[in-house]
Amino acid sequence: MPRLRTPADVNRLRGELQAAREGDRRCVSVCSGTGCLAYRSQDVVAAFEREIACQGLAEHVMLRRTGCYGFCERGPIVVIQPEGICYLGMREQDVEEVVSETLANGRTVTRLLYEDLESGQRIARMEDIPFYRHQQRLLLAANAAVDPRSIDDYIAAGGYAALAKALSAMRPEDVLREVTDSKLRGRGGGGFPTGRKWRTTRDAPDDVKYVVVNADEGDPGAYMDRSILEGNPHSVLEGLVLGAYAIGAHEGYVYVRQEYPLAVRNTLRALEQAREYGLLGRDILGSGFAFDVHVHRGAGAFVSGESSALMAAIEGKVGEPRPKYIHTAVKGLWDKPTCLNNVETWANVPLIVSGGAAWFCGMGTAESKGTKIFSLVGKVNNTGLVEVPMGMTLRQIVYDIGGGVPKGRGLKAVQTGGPSGGVIPASMLDLPVDFDALSEAGSMMGSGGLIVMDEDTCMVDTARYYVDFLAHESCGKCVPCREGLYQMLGILDRITAGEGRDGDVELLEEVCDLLEVAALCALGKTAPNPVRSTIRHFRDEYDAHILERRCPAGVCKNLIAYTIDREACLACGACAKNCPTGAITRAPYNDHYVIDQDKCTRCGCCVEVCPPKARAIVKVAPEAARQTL
Amino acid sequence: MVLTDAARDAWAAAGEPPADVVVIDDERAMCDGCRQVLEAEGLRALTAPDGSRGLALVERARPHVVIVDLKMPGMSGTDVVARLSELDPSIVSIVITGYASVDSAVESMKIGALDFLTKPFEPEQLIQSVRRGMELSEARARVREAPPAAPPAEEGLADASQVALRGLEVLGQYYRLGLRRRDFVDELGRLEAEARFHAETLGRIKEKEQVLVEVIEDLRVADEVIASHAYRKSHLLQVLLDVQARLNWLPRHVLKWISRRLKVPLASVYTVGSFYEALNLEPRGQHLVELCTGTACHVRGAPRLQAMVSSLLGIEPGQTDLQQLFTLKTVHCMGCCALAPVVKIDDRYYSNPTKTQLEGIVESCKQEREPSCQG
Secondary structure: OOOOOOOOHHHHHHHHHHHHHOOOOOEEEEEEEEHHHOOHHHHHHHHHHHHHHHHOOOOOOOEHHHHOOHHHHHHEEEEEEEEEEEEEOOHHHHHHHEEEEEEEEHOOHHOOOEOOOOOEEEEEEEEHHHHHHOOOOOOOOOHHHHOOOOHHHHOOOOHHHHHHHHHHHOHHHHHHHHHHHHEEOOOOOOEEEEEHHHHHHHHHHHHOOEEEEEEEOOOOOOOOHHHHHHHHHHHHHHHHHHHHHHOOOEEEEEEEEEOHHHHHHHHHHHHHHHHHHHOOOOOHOOOOOOOOEEEEEEOOOOOHHOOHHHHHHHHHOOOOOOOOOOOOOOOOHHHEEEEEEEHHHHHHHHHHHHOHHHHHHEEEEOOOOOOEEEEEOOOOOEEEEEEEEEEHHHHHHHHHHHOOOHHOOOEEEEEEEEHHOEEEEEEHOEEOOOOHHHHHHOOOOOEEEEEEEEOOHHHHHHHHHHHHHHHOOOOOOOOOHHHHHHHHHHHHHHHOOOOOOOOHHHHHHHHHHHHHOOOHHHHHHOOHHHHHHHHHHOOHHHHHHHHHHOOOOOOHHEEEEEEEOOOOOOOOOOHHHHHHOOOEEOOOOOEEEOOOOOOOOOOOOHHHOOOOOOOOOEEEHHHHHHHHH | OOHHHHHHHHHHHHHOOOOOEEEEEHHHHHHHHHHHHHOOOOOOOOEEOHHHHHHHHHHHHHHOOEEEOOOOOOHHHHHHHHHHHHOOOOEEEEEEEEEOOOHHHHHHHHHOOOEEEOOOOOOOHHHHHHHHHHHHHHHHHHHHHHHOOOOOOHHHHHHHHHHHHHOOOOOOOOHHOOHHHHHHHHHHHHHHHHHHHHHHHHHHHHHHHHHHHHHHHHHHHHHHHHHHOOOOHHHHHHHHHHHHHHHOOOOOOHHHHHHHHOOHHHHHHHHHHHHOOOOOOOOOOOOEEEOOOOOHHHHOOOOHHHHHHHHHHHOOOOOOOOOOOOOEEOOOOOOHHHHEEEEEOOEEEEEEEOHHHHHHHHHHHHHHHHHHHOO
């Protein structure tokens, strides 16, 4: 492939690629994101390859391995174009039928289609599935059309058009103005206006400047960035080149977690291809602009996602934050002005440059524009990645897209913003997705984790979970964070163990105040959020733990016990077989099982395997369990 | 007194008593002194006042050891030594020199002398030197007489048996000479102990050699990785990750090596190495079991899964079992929340497995190990 020497070359190549791909060829796209790979989608791909060759359809069918489709709960996902038929939960053994029915004869295989939860109707087309119908997939749409390992796919789908446009018709300040006018805000959590950040770095008095992609997505329960970087690395790269052009940087870094090996591989490959095509390197598209990118892997430290910590890590030091009297936008990597944005923010840039700020501003609320990707996870029917316009309510996301809470349980809260965010109770579900609205509710947008919690989730345990996470991830550089979190964890441990004292909640709030004021970096400053928001909205649960020694959700192990209802027990023995401690035995001369309370660790494995028609294992207060013996 | 068969034959042929040692020196006092010392030791010594007469005596007496003064009128000591090795390679020569000149000593060693003594020397030095010479000479004579020896044995024990055989041969000669049985037994015991000692030492050396080979291999890997990162200090973390990917963990010698090669203080290497969760400063089991503790997994029962996996493997998170088969780790979110709760074993993800499924997986991991052990 010859180098592309002018912006016009990009468009010509796109024309050629599109012309070559036209015709009546069907295209089978198999999701190869990490979620689907975990369901062995690579076996499905191999089976398709075999079957298509076997049935002599190789001439008429194109097979493509794409990035994540988002509906991870139901993977592996296969989409057949041009009809847009979407098969869910494909297994290797289903492939033969799909090839002979759909590919050879154009008939759909009904049993693999999506089944509507309420009406039971089968839905063939992807766009009609409720999970997709309510979304607005600006960034994620390309994941379905592009093989992440092929730059040609990206270019054919309209990629690098924004770069060609910018380098041919726009000055750097024009690009900057477009981004500023679009009111794009950082998608990594804080929601800082991207244009203003870029301007600061651009205006900083230094010739050497850097741009950095933050792909150190450490929030537990969030994987949007992973999905974009794995599924469409060129979109991030194009955004980065545009940013570098606007800011005047000639060197960029991608800092990506090594827990995401596929993202690392795909990014490295994308860089190589872009260099080969002349989209990176010296004199990009004949414009005289030079820029190149390095990949740097992180190694499992949550705090390294903080801007100054991340830059320290790139410099080869320990990824610890420093006091930011001077912003990293002015003095960052090697003390040079450095512009850091997360993956999703960079991926938005090409869309803004192509579509224009006015188009982008047409979506969203007054102060939050465009779309936001959430990873909708936890106790929700349709788990996966969803992209919605800003301003959509949480209720729409959880119920219309997510299909509500499984097993008919009631929704208790949703958690956003990861360890820096907070919980939003069911009563506030009509809150719109908007940076400011979420902050007011005591949570934050965060990078986009949206964890649904049902009645069986204990809010004190949730707070303890986040504090435990943060205490573990605190780098220990500043005392308030290191000791404050440790103390909070101690108090929460006590409460969840049923040893809470009167005044514990007030003590927690006091430590929260301290951390907010005194911690060095955002990790410590926002660490109180999970505790504060659970106290604010679920004070009654704290009181139940402390005053009544009771866990209303039945989660905290010291406050519950399991017993077997001898009437309901079918004596199938599934619980005994799955008990890790061997605490369950068959009652002598009786047709039911019993739990030895001394051996039971209250892990809950037995509840999980007890047949639904029996539901014989019940949670009770510990004293009640002793009495029944 | 030690006599080889060859020497006895020579004695019989020449009709003159054989000597163990011949001393060639122009100083009469030196010759007599040496002879007295050696005879007191039970060795038969003859003397000659110059090189040519000395050589003639050697030809007749066929001694084991010849002591030669370097500085003599007429034929010089070095010439005598050179001639001696032509005459009979089994003869061992020791030179005496008046001046402790390193050059002359080196010169004499080069032409084949075993040792050199600087005048004046203690009787004890002379005796020691001559004893060593006797042993060497006998060994040389045996090599010449014996059919071509078996190829040098590879293993320590084979070496030991060679030592023992040699010992027996020597003892056989003692025995023929009518030595007491007790001496024989004592000597045999001593030799056996010596052989065992040598075998053990050899074994230990081989073990150490093996460890050293492994260490060198580790360092070679580290070097390759460091070179691929162009020796950049800022790539320390990347180097550690890449080295770990190949070695499975980061041993101390590798960290030291990286510190030296990148010119980064060892303390900094350890700071980085211990800061990041993903780096292992302790050996890891053959199979890595990672439990996701992300929020999505937590609310969907990660603690329950953890209890099950822990009890099945018999280890808690962060531990490795005694067979070094499994290492159990917890990870903050692997980004496959739709599969929650999830456990990753090596490169495969398992979504909410039952106890029976887990048992099957663990069993197959164990099975996998067996053939590789035997093969």
